[in-house]
Amino acid sequence: MGKNLSLIFSLLIIFSLYSCSSETSFEQKASSLPKDVKNEMSKLPNEVLEEILIPSKLPSDSYTVDFGFTSEPINDPDGEIISTTLIFIAENRDWNLIINTWHSNATAANKKSSETIKLDNGTRAEYSESKDGRGKSVTWNMGKKAKYEVTLLSMNGKYTKENLIEVVNSMK
Structure with a gap:
C-alpha cells in the first residue's frame, strides 16, 4: 500500500508541475507578439x-503589430x-502584412483571379496579385470552418510572391 501511495503522490506532483509550467498553444504561438496585443x-x-x-x-525584423x-x-x-x-507594419513603412482569419462561414468579399499553389504542409491555397504587383495574397481553408487570407503590401514593389509564401509557410 505504501508503494502505491508513493507512486500516486509522485505522479500528482509531476502532473501539477507540468501543468503549471507548460504554456498553451496560443501562448507559444504568440510569444513574439507585444504584450498589449497578446492581452487584447x-x-x-x-x-x-x-x-x-x-x-x-517576416520580411524584416523591425515592425509594429496591431x-x-x-x-x-x-x-x-x-x-x-x-x-x-x-496587422504587421514595417517600421520603415516599406511593407504591411495583414492576416485575416474567418472563424465562421464568412469569407473575403472580393474574389480575385488567382493561381493554385501548394504550401509546405501540403495545403492547397490560392495566390493572387494586384494589377500593380504591390499587393499579394494567399488564401486557404483549414479545418471545418477557419479560412485564412494573408496579404503582403509592398510599398516599393520590393517584396515578391516568394517572400509572401515564405511568411505563410512559417505560420503556426
Missing part, C-alpha cells in the same frame, strides 16, 4: 485563439467571433 487577443475564446496563425518569419476582431454583437469578445485581423 487573450480576451477571445480559446477555440478562436487556437485557429489564429502567427508567422515566425490586432482587431469582428464579432456579433459588435466589439463583444464573448459574442460570436466572425473574424480576427493581425
